[in-house]
Amino acid sequence: MSQTDTAPTIGDEEAILLIGHGSRRERSNEQVRELAAGLESRLGIPVDAAFLELAEPSIEDALAELAAVVSRVTAVHCSLFAASHVKNDVPIAIDRARTTHDLEIDVGSHLGIHPAILDLLDDRAAAVEAQLGVDRATDDVAVVLCGRGSSDPDANGDVHKLARLLYEGRAFDRVDAAFVGVTEPRLEDTLHGLAKHRPDAVVVLPYMLGDGVLTQRVRDWTAEFDADYPYVDALAGDPLGTDSRLLDVFADRWQEARSGSVEMSCDTCKYKVDLEGYEEDVGGARAMLRALAHHEAHADREDVDDEPHAHDAPDKHVTVCTNRTCADMGSPAVLERLRQAARDSEHADARITRTSCLGRCGDGPMVAVYPDGVWYGDVDADDAGRIVSDHLDRDRIVSDLVDQLL
Template sequence: MTTWNLSQMERHIMICNGATCMRAGAEDVTGQIRDEIRIHRLDEKIHTSRTRCNGRCKDKCVVIDYPKGTWYSVQDEDVARAVVHESANRDAVIYSMENGERKRGENRIKGINKYKKGNSSMKKAVLFVGHGSRLQAGNEEVLQFVEMMRADIDPTLLIETCFLEFASPNIEEGIQKCVEKGADEIHVIPIILLHAGHSKLHIPAEIEHAKEHFPDIQFTYGQTIGVHEEVFEILKSRLEEVGLDVKEKHEDTAILLIGRGGSDPYANGDFYKISRLLWEQLNVPIVESAFMGVTTPSVDEGINRCVKLGAKKIIMLPYFLFTGILMERMNKMAQQYRVTFPEVTIEIAEYFGYHPKLKTVLLERMNQALDGTSSGMDDLENFRQYAKEHGYEHHHHHEHV
C-alpha cells in the first residue's frame, strides 16, 4: 500500500467517485484534473483522491478543493482543468467559504437535511425497483404497473418507482426522492422474478450505501417474487391465451419455458423447479427449460430437444415480467423456428405484463416488508457479511445479453 509524503502539499482535490458521479463521467473528470496537474508540474503542491459519494448527487460530478473548502460541479473538461487553477466559473461552484461562512451557489438547490429533526409522526415510503430495460417501452410498463397498484395501497404511503439499470431514476435517485418527500421509513421492494445477484448483492449494496447518507432513515427490504403459487396461475393463463386448454391432455405438445439466464446456480435451480412444478399442473408430456443468455441450455437447444422428443406443437413461454430487448429477440427467434421446422406448430405466449396475479404477489411482498416478516432483511444481513469478507464496490455488474 502506497504511503505518500504530503508535507509539501498546499491543496487536496477530492473527486467524487460515487455511483451517480461515475455514471456522469467522474472517471474522465479524474483523468482531466490529474492530467492538468501533471502538465503544469503541480504534483508536489496538489494531491488528488477519489472519494465515495459526497451527498450532492444532483450536482454531479462533485469535486472538493481543500483547504479552501470549495465544492464544484464539474460537467465538462474546461471546468475540470480550471479547478486546478482555481479559475472555474462561479456557475460551477456549489459551495464556497467567504469570511468564514459557507455560501451556496445561487443556482444550487439547498438539498435535504442529513439528519431528521423533530418528533413528527413517521412517514413511510415504498420504493419499487424494476430491473430496467434498454427498451423504453419496458420501463413504461413498470411505471404503469405500479400506478395501477396504487388503488390497492394505503394512500398514506408514499409510492415511488426506480430502476436497477438502463433507466432513470436509479435506486440512489429513487431513495433521494423518498427522503425529499419526507419519508422516515423506506421499504424497498424488488420487482424481480428470481433471487440472484441483483437481489442478493446489488440492491442491498444500494440500501447500505444510502444508510451512510441518511442515518436517521429506517430501511427495510422486500423479497423477490420467487417460487410463488400465483406465478403458475399467470403462466397457465398465458398458455390458455394461445389456445392451450390446461385441463385437457395434449399428447404432442411441448412447453418451452424461457428465462433471462444468469450465473447464480440457486436462481437457475429455482427456474428448473418452476418448470417441474408447472409440468405437474399441466397434462402435456414435455416442459423444457431454456435461457436467453449467460447459461445453458439455450433457446435453440431447447427447441431442438422438443422437436427430437416428438413435439408437433411447441409453445414458447416467456418467463419475463415486462417487455424489452430480449422479448423482441424472442419474437424474431419464433419466426425463424417456424421456417426451420415447418412440420411443427410454434406459438409464443405473452410475458407476465399487467396480469392481476402479479399485482397480488407484489402487494404481498410489500406488506411483508411493512410488517417486518420479509425474508429480504436476511439478504441485507447476508450482504453485510459478504462485503466484510470479500469487499464490495458501490456499483453493480451487468450480467445480461
C-alpha cells in the same frame, strides 16, 4: 389467502419503492411505473418506481426524494429471482441511502415462485394454445419456460423449479426450462431437442417482466424453429407484463419485508457456501466488490442489439470507504487525491468511486482495488500517488499498505 389479508396497520409516513432493473426500451420502464401505480391503488399508500440502471430515477435519487416526505420506505423488487442484483447491487444502494438519510428502510424479497405467477403462466400458455388451435387435453403440447439466464446457480435452479411446478397437475406433455444466455440449456438447443419428440405444438413462455430486447429474441428464435420444423407448430407467448396478479405478489413481498419475515435461500447461496464450480465466489467482501464494479462500470450503450449486460469497463475499479469512521480519518482527501493522480496519469485506466463501510472500521482510510481484490489500509492522501503510479499504472501492489488480499 393472500398474506396481505392480515396486513399490519399502515402509517401515514410510509411509502413503497418498487425497484426495476431498467431498460434501454422506455416501454419496459413504463411497465414498472404502471405496476407501481397499480400497487399504490391496491394498498392505498404512495408507491414510487426506481431503477438499478439504464433508467431514471436511480435507487439513490428516489430514496432521497422519499426521505423528504416519509420516515419509512419498503423496497420491493421487480426481480424475478435472487441473483446478484437482489443479493448485492440493491442492498449496496440501500445501505448508501441509510448512511445519508434519516430513513427506516425495509427490504423485500424478489418475486420468486408464487401461486399467482404459476396461474399467470398457465394463462399465458392457454393464450398461445388458442392461437395455435391446440388443446392440451387432447394434443401433445410441450412448453418451454425461457429465463434470461444468470451466473447465480440459485436463480437458474428456481427457473427449473418453476417449470416443474407449471407441469404438475396440468395436462402438458412436458415443461422444460431453458435460457436466453449465460447458462445452459439455451433456448435454441432445447427447441431442437424437442423436435425429436414430435409434439403437436410447442409453447414458449418468456419468463421476463418487460417486453424488451430479450423477449423479442425469444420470439425470433421460436419463429425460426417453427419455420425449420413444419411438422411442429411453435409460438412464443407474452412476458408477465403488468398483469394484476403480479400486484398480489408485490403486496405479499411488501408485508413480509415490513414484518421482518423475508426469507432468502442462504443454504444454496454461492456467496455463502461452497458450490461445485463456484468456490471463488464465496465471501461477502468479494461479492460486494463485484457488485460495486458492476454498478459503476455499466455502459449505457445505444445499440439495443448488444448483449443486455455488455460493459465498457475500465481495467481497474477503485473504491474508497467514506463511511463515518474512515471519513473522520481523512478518506475524502484520499478519494480526491486518487482521482487527481489518475487524471494526471497517462496510463491509469480506472474508475474511482466512494463506497459505504467496508467492514474494517479503525483500520482506515480503506481503499479497495478491483478486480485484483487488493485492500489497502491506513491510507493517507500522500499514499494516493503511489497507489496510482505503482498499482494502477504498472500493476504493482503497494505492499506496505496492503490490509488484505481477496
